[in-house]
Amino acid sequence: MVTRLVETPSQTGGPYVHIGLAPHQAGFDIFENTFGNDLASDATVGERITIVGSVFDGSGTLVRDALLEIWQANAAGKYAHRLDPQDKAVDPAFRGWGRTGADFDSGVFEFHTVKPGPVEADGGRVQAPHICVVVFARGINVGLHTRLYFDDEAERNAADPVLASIEWETRRRTLVATRSERGGKTFYTFDIRLQNTPDGGAETVFFDI
Amino acid sequence: MTIGEFVERDFTVHPPALTPDYKTSVLRSPRSALISPRNTLSEVTGPVFGANELGDKDNDLILNFATDGLPIGERLIVHGYVRDEFGNPVSGALVEVWQANSGGRYRHKKDQYLAPIDPNFGGCGRMLTDRNGYYVFRTIKPGPYPWPNNTNSWRPAHIHMSLSADGWAQRLITQLYFEGDPLIERCPIVRTVPTVEQVRSLIAQEDPANHVPFDARTYRFDVTLRGRRATFFENTVPGSSR
Numbered sequence: 001m002v003t004r005l006v007e008t009p010s011q012t013g014g015p016y017v018h019i020g021l022a023p024h025q026a027g028f029d030i031f032e033n034t035f036g037n038d039l040a041s042d043a044t045v046g047e048r049i050t051i052v053g054s055v056f057d058g059s060g061t062l063v064r065d066a067l068l069e070i071w072q073a074n075a076a077g078k079y080a081h082r083l084d085p086q087d088k089a090v091d092p093a094f095r096g097w098g099r100t101g102a103d104f105d106s107g108v109f110e111f112h113t114v115k116p117g118p119v120e121a122d123g124g125r126v127q128a129p130h131i132c133v134v135v136f137a138r139g140i141n142v143g144l145h146t147r148l149y150f151d152d153e154a155e156r157n158a159a160d161p162v163l164a165s166i167e168w169e170t171r172r173r174t175l176v177a178t179r180s181e182r183g184g185k186t187f188y189t190f191d192i193r194l195q196n197t198p199d200g201g202a203e204t205v206f207f208d209i
Numbered sequence: 210m211t212i213g214e215f216v217e218r219d220f221t222v223h224p225p226a227l228t229p230d231y232k233t234s235v236l237r238s239p240r241s242a243l244i245s246p247r248n249t250l251s252e253v254t255g256p257v258f259g260a261n262e263l264g265d266k267d268n269d270l271i272l273n274f275a276t277d278g279l280p281i282g283e284r285l286i287v288h289g290y291v292r293d294e295f296g297n298p299v300s301g302a303l304v305e306v307w308q309a310n311s312g313g314r315y316r317h318k319k320d321q322y323l324a325p326i327d328p329n330f331g332g333c334g335r336m337l338t339d340r341n342g343y344y345v346f347r348t349i350k351p352g353p354y355p356w357p358n359n360t361n362s363w364r365p366a367h368i369h370m371s372l373s374a375d376g377w378a379q380r381l382i383t384q385l386y387f388e389g390d391p392l393i394e395r396c397p398i399v400r401t402v403p404t405v406e407q408v409r410s411l412i413a414q415e416d417p418a419n420h421v422p423f424d425a426r427t428y429r430f431d432v433t434l435r436g437r438r439a440t441f442f443e444n445t446v447p448g449s450s451r
Contacts, residue, residue: 013371083254
């Protein structure tokens with residue numbers, strides 16, 4: 001049998017993950033150019049949206065030290081990566097990636113981005129618009145991967161191959177963000193529950209990707 | 210799709226989510242099994258970072274926060290290779306590190322440990338691996354520190370490391386420990402790793418041949434990320450248009 005190397009084991013990001021990944025939030029500035037939660041510049045093509053949410057533990061308590069990253073396609077459904085074979089336009093003003101910490105007081109995280117277009121899947125199928133999300137924090141030994149879908153894309157969501165791979169239809173709802181409009185801006189609210197919570201919140205679906 | 214999917218993650222070499230001796234994991238671990246879909250384009254692609262986004266001293270923790278002098282502590286160089294499970298170099302990966310200072314104190318507004326802040330030490334750095342998957346950074350050796358798990362729990366000296374490589378599925382955060390530290394085997398966070406072999410893979414080895422005389426000692430730490438399977442044949446359904 002061909003042997004291969006073994007993946008380096010994961011360890012928790014710990015409570016001070018911000019020092020390395022969001023130093024401003026830890027309380028100091030060090031790099032000229034920091035990576036943040038604003039994915040869209042003025043030149044970026046697409047509908048501007050704000051993702052807002054919180055992470056909750058199994059007691060329903062806010063996880064105020066969570067660090068989140070997102071990865072998404074552009075408004076045309078194309079990833080800014082050389083291996084994306086789709087015949088769609090790259091947006092030079094969109095990397096598709098961002099990170100932020102939950103606020104230490106409110107526990108709220110935010111991303112400012114554009115709504116992604118649908119992405120192709122195997123067998124001629126199409127994935128519903130979605131954003132890949134990963135959560136790191138103290139107490140989380142291996143980063144938790146999930147996906148954010150949009151509640152105003154019901155028809156596409158119904159045909160999405162990844163959502164369909166979740167056998168329990170009731171659990172699929174935990175991946176669907178809720179659209180709202182405030183002050184002329186579009187928000188999608190996406191709360192993440194690490195376990196079922198006492199107030200009836202259902203554990204978010206997490207993926208082994 | 211002609212892109213190779215990643216080899217599935219072998220969870221037997223990673224900590225499980227629920228590790229009760231590391232107490233915070235109890236309420237922060239999912240109770241349902243992870244769902245395992247096939248990779249799509251979303252998982253096999255990932256963010257790309259450019260060298261022009263990083264500063265000259267981003268990988269030099271000895272100098273990147275020094276204002277009126279050098280930080281206090283053991284001068285270290287840490288270097289190694291990032292490769293995938295098939296041994297291929299992982300180039301262009303963003304490697305980010307963060308750590309406490311020589312006394313075990315973090316520059317973080319939530320750290321209240323009585324050991325003092327070092328005014329000349331920030332404690333974070335970052336770099337991109339080169340075409341051989343090689344990275345190098347310079348720092349001060351972090352000190353152990355106490356933390357509220359049991360009443361008298363102390364973390365071994367460690368450096369946190371984050372890797373963003375070619376595909377989203379390779380995203381990894383881990384911790385690097387130092388050869389010979391007696392705190393390693395007693396640490397509840399280290400002990401979340403299920404096998405002795407895998408704990409060993411988190412321990413940087415002293416690399417005396419690469420010490421810099423009268424300047425810095427050197428440690429070697431290699432990282433393995435998930436690999437892509439080869440795609441020998443296109444996944445085309447006979448008679449379909451694709």
